[in-house]
Amino acid sequence: MMTEQVQVSTSTAPLDEAVRRLEAHFGNAIRRDDREGYTGVVVEPSHLVEVAKFVRDSLGFTYLASATAVDYLGKSESDHLEMVYHVCDLRGGPPLTLKAQTPRDQATLPSLVSVWPGADFQEREAWDLMGIRFEGHPNLKRILMWEGFHGHPLRKDWKEAYYEQEHKPFDSRWPEGHVRRAEELNPFGKNVRYPAGFSLDGYEEQAERAIYEGAPLGVQVSDLATEQVVVSLGPQHPSTHGVFRMVVTLDGETIVRLEPVMGYLHRNHEKIGERNTFLHNMPFTDRLDYFCSMSNNLGYAVAVEKLLALGKRWDPPTYRAEAIRVLMVELTRILNHLVAIGFLLNDLGAYFTPLMYSIIERELILDFFEAVSGSRMMCNYMRFGGVAYDLPERLQSTAALINDRVRDFDTMHYLRALIHDRLPRAVEQTNDLLTTNEIITNRCIGVGVLTREDAIAYSAAGPVLRASGVPYDVRRAEPYSIYPDLEFDVAVRYHGDVYDRYLIRLDEMVQSLRILKQILPILEETKGQPFFSGKPGQYNPRVPAGEAYGRVENPKGELGFYLVSDGGQNPWRYHVRSPSFINLTALSQMCKGHKVADVVAILGSIDIVLGEVDR
Amino acid sequence: MYGSGILRGLGVTLKHFINTYLEDIRWGFRRHIPDEAFPLRQGLETRGIFTVEYPDEKLATPERFRFIPFLVVDNYDHPERPGHDWCTSCGICAKVCPPQCIWIVRGTNPETGRPVPEPAEFYIDIDICMNCGFCAEFCPFDAIKMDHDYELASYDRTTAHIFNKQRLSKEFRYWQSIAPTRAAEEAEARGGWEHKDVLKQREREARAKAPAGGSEN
Numbered sequence: 001m002m003t004e005q006v007q008v009s010t011s012t013a014p015l016d017e018a019v020r021r022l023e024a025h026f027g028n029a030i031r032r033d034d035r036e037g038y039t040g041v042v043v044e045p046s047h048l049v050e051v052a053k054f055v056r057d058s059l060g061f062t063y064l065a066s067a068t069a070v071d072y073l074g075k076s077e078s079d080h081l082e083m084v085y086h087v088c089d090l091r092g093g094p095p096l097t098l099k100a101q102t103p104r105d106q107a108t109l110p111s112l113v114s115v116w117p118g119a120d121f122q123e124r125e126a127w128d129l130m131g132i133r134f135e136g137h138p139n140l141k142r143i144l145m146w147e148g149f150h151g152h153p154l155r156k157d158w159k160e161a162y163y164e165q166e167h168k169p170f171d172s173r174w175p176e177g178h179v180r181r182a183e184e185l186n187p188f189g190k191n192v193r194y195p196a197g198f199s200l201d202g203y204e205e206q207a208e209r210a211i212y213e214g215a216p217l218g219v220q221v222s223d224l225a226t227e228q229v230v231v232s233l234g235p236q237h238p239s240t241h242g243v244f245r246m247v248v249t250l251d252g253e254t255i256v257r258l259e260p261v262m263g264y265l266h267r268n269h270e271k272i273g274e275r276n277t278f279l280h281n282m283p284f285t286d287r288l289d290y291f292c293s294m295s296n297n298l299g300y301a302v303a304v305e306k307l308l309a310l311g312k313r314w315d316p317p318t319y320r321a322e323a324i325r326v327l328m329v330e331l332t333r334i335l336n337h338l339v340a341i342g343f344l345l346n347d348l349g350a351y352f353t354p355l356m357y358s359i360i361e362r363e364l365i366l367d368f369f370e371a372v373s374g375s376r377m378m379c380n381y382m383r384f385g386g387v388a389y390d391l392p393e394r395l396q397s398t399a400a401l402i403n404d405r406v407r408d409f410d411t412m413h414y415l416r417a418l419i420h421d422r423l424p425r426a427v428e429q430t431n432d433l434l435t436t437n438e439i440i441t442n443r444c445i446g447v448g449v450l451t452r453e454d455a456i457a458y459s460a461a462g463p464v465l466r467a468s469g470v471p472y473d474v475r476r477a478e479p480y481s482i483y484p485d486l487e488f489d490v491a492v493r494y495h496g497d498v499y500d501r502y503l504i505r506l507d508e509m510v511q512s513l514r515i516l517k518q519i520l521p522i523l524e525e526t527k528g529q530p531f532f533s534g535k536p537g538q539y540n541p542r543v544p545a546g547e548a549y550g551r552v553e554n555p556k557g558e559l560g561f562y563l564v565s566d567g568g569q570n571p572w573r574y575h576v577r578s579p580s581f582i583n584l585t586a587l588s589q590m591c592k593g594h595k596v597a598d599v600v601a602i603l604g605s606i607d608i609v610l611g612e613v614d615r
Numbered sequence: 616m617y618g619s620g621i622l623r624g625l626g627v628t629l630k631h632f633i634n635t636y637l638e639d640i641r642w643g644f645r646r647h648i649p650d651e652a653f654p655l656r657q658g659l660e661t662r663g664i665f666t667v668e669y670p671d672e673k674l675a676t677p678e679r680f681r682f683i684p685f686l687v688v689d690n691y692d693h694p695e696r697p698g699h700d701w702c703t704s705c706g707i708c709a710k711v712c713p714p715q716c717i718w719i720v721r722g723t724n725p726e727t728g729r730p731v732p733e734p735a736e737f738y739i740d741i742d743i744c745m746n747c748g749f750c751a752e753f754c755p756f757d758a759i760k761m762d763h764d765y766e767l768a769s770y771d772r773t774t775a776h777i778f779n780k781q782r783l784s785k786e787f788r789y790w791q792s793i794a795p796t797r798a799a800e801e802a803e804a805r806g807g808w809e810h811k812d813v814l815k816q817r818e819r820e821a822r823a824k825a826p827a828g829g830s831e832n
Contacts, residue, residue: 174721398794405675437620
């Protein structure tokens with residue numbers, strides 16, 4: 001197996017150096033962000049593209065991790081929207097934060113798609129939800145909402161149809177709770193507002209035409225005298241892993257253009273997150289990537305803990321808590337990759353056999369999660385400063401319903417057997433079953449190639465990035481939890497095709513097992529030690545004002561939470577950098593020139609979950 | 616050799632096929648395997664078939680399992696306070712509830728109009744409840760707990776899915792039966808099997824009695 005160790009660098013010295021060089025080069029066009037609790041530099045919008053190019057080419061920050069907008073309504077003398085870019089050096093280290101401000105009433109910023117194509121979807125999202133117009137964006141239109149949507153929902157002055165109060169907890173719940181169903185107050189069907197001048201008549205036709213006739217991507221297949229047809233794959237199609245739609249322009253069987261259409265599962269997770277208190281958000285993160293709720297929990301906990309660390313009174317999580325977290329997260333990685341491989345094979349036409357074998361192992365891990373956290377998929381297990389409960393002595397069930405079948409295992413014995421015997425066997429079995437299978441090699445090798453340069457430019461993350469020859473893993477690049485103490489390699493493959501994206505998942509499972517084997521003795525040693533560093537029963541931690549970008553290596557890629565706190569009990573801004581969503585930016589690039597049947601395989605190899613794409 | 620990969624794959628599936636029949640033979644071709652064999656069938660030892668025939672067989676849920684909260688009340692045969700609410704209507708559960716599905720009407724004394732530590736009404740909209748378990752986790756009186764009964768299908772969502780206090784209340788005995796270890800741990804933390812306030816009251820009475828008894832002697 002090909003693995004490579006990434007240089008570990010956690011000091012902020014390179015960041016200071018980068019800011020100094022920026023200052024020397026651009027002078028007054030940039031200034032340090034001196035608000036309390038903030039970092040990075042604020043760039044004059046007119047110089048944004050130049051600065052981005054300089055940062056990318058001269059400072060080595062080649063990878064745009066996240067781009068998002070914040071509305072500072074009423075927070076400064078001049079109300080403004082702020083675009084925040086987190087740019088990373090692929091050799092490791094914390095991200096450099098670039099910001100650009102624009103007035104709320106005429107929000108316009110230059111687009112960075114020409115510098116980082118990976119900004120494409122993220123800028124469209126910022127336009128859609130925050131209403132910042134990006135000049136020079138090739139295809140600036142709504143991405144999660146539809147055209148008939150009124151307003152930009154993440155702006156602070158936008159109110160949802162069921163709006164009750166700015167922040168939870170709502171006063172109507174206690175002490176005088178007059179119960180009612182939200183639907184009765186605002187009946188379904190009467191809760192829609194349309195933008196001025198919008199008419200539903202003929203809308204559908206118009207919208208479809210806009211999608212079908214969108215900007216051509218410039219591939220000419222002129223020597224084939226076939227007619228081009230447009231095929232809409234999805235949204236209700238089993239191969240799209242949910243309600244995801246791809247509008248494909250075909251020349252014969254060859255793909256000329258592909259446009260992802262998403263947002264069918266959109267619920268504005270981020271707006272909900274801003275109504276919630278910090279703690280309220282924890283169970284909501286479970287619902288992002290519902291296969292990996294444990295790692296979503298960890299990502300959010302890491303981000304809030306970064307914010308909490310800005311304050312004075314803050315105890316970092318205990319060692320046992322971190323060990324339990326890593327245990328959960330690595331088990332999640334294994335179950336996610338097993339299922340991802342299963343679904344990839346499903347997409348290739350193998351029907352359910354490989355998937356069902358994966359699900360058996362996943363079932364065993366979920367049984368463990370259920371006994372520890374109380375839920376199989378919506379775990380809601382991490383807290384700020386540790387975890388919710390310690391591991392139980394026994395994984396024991398009690399009969400409560402008719403026909404209940406009871407099981408009872410010793411926890412540590414169960415884990416040992418799982419990690420040392422069952423899971424390695426499962427990985428081996430998957431390898432035996434699939435890796436050398438001729439159908440798979442024929443369908444996968446050389447299909448959907450994403451070159452190293454493209455992978456970086458399109459902000460691909462996780463297995464997609466690493467299969468293209470970039471050994472970048474947040475666990476090593478900006479270590480969190482107890483990963484620095486653990487021995488593992490960052491898996492990397494170099495071809496960037498579907499087959500390598502399959503192989504890298506096998507590699508990562510092997511590495512995860514390596515980590516888990518090191519975690520078991522730590523769990524035995526720390527038995528009985530505290531699993532939570534905070535005050536028990538505290539549901540409203542005091543979060544100091546400031547910003548934090550917490551990121552973790554999720555099974556699907558870099559999961560980042562960008563939080564802005566104004567010192568209150570609710571986050572002022574809560575943004576999720578979701579790996580599935582951003583990995584899709586590169587989808588059309590990967591599919592161009594391939595046959596229509598390969599699209600399904602390529603999409604399967606990216607491994608998306610629509611709960612996270614649409615948020 | 617071309618095709619060897621496919622043969623290897625088929626070998627894997629064949630192994631699973633045979634293992635399934637070996638399991639059947641092992642348990643004597645019974646439709647449902649005996650209870651004592653169940654952990655082998657649904658556990659780390661399983662090599663063959665892995666399915667459970669719901670609803671003829673159900674996987675019992677672990678103690679920490681959480682599904683829709685219920686309110687703990689004293690046992691109905693409790694000598695002093697039968698069916699008395701443990702809830703003091705402090706409202707913490709309503710505050711920590713992420714989807715805000717808990718409505719509480721605080722109890723008041725009809726004569727004085729002052730609040731009393733029990734809820735007059737308590738509603739949970741189970742359509743909105745996301746089973747996160749925060750209410751149970753942060754309740755300082757162990758008065759709200761997560762249930763294990765996940766079979767809640769009903770015919771009408773518009774009327775049947777807001778649970779009132781009566782529908783939510785369950786005996787303390789029930790909590791002991793579904794989560795014996797946790798109930799014991801909590802009782803230990805409280806200092807007895809009764810409600811926190813009752814225990815405090817008793818302690819106060821005992822203390823009031825003790826010096827009085829001392830002065831008599």
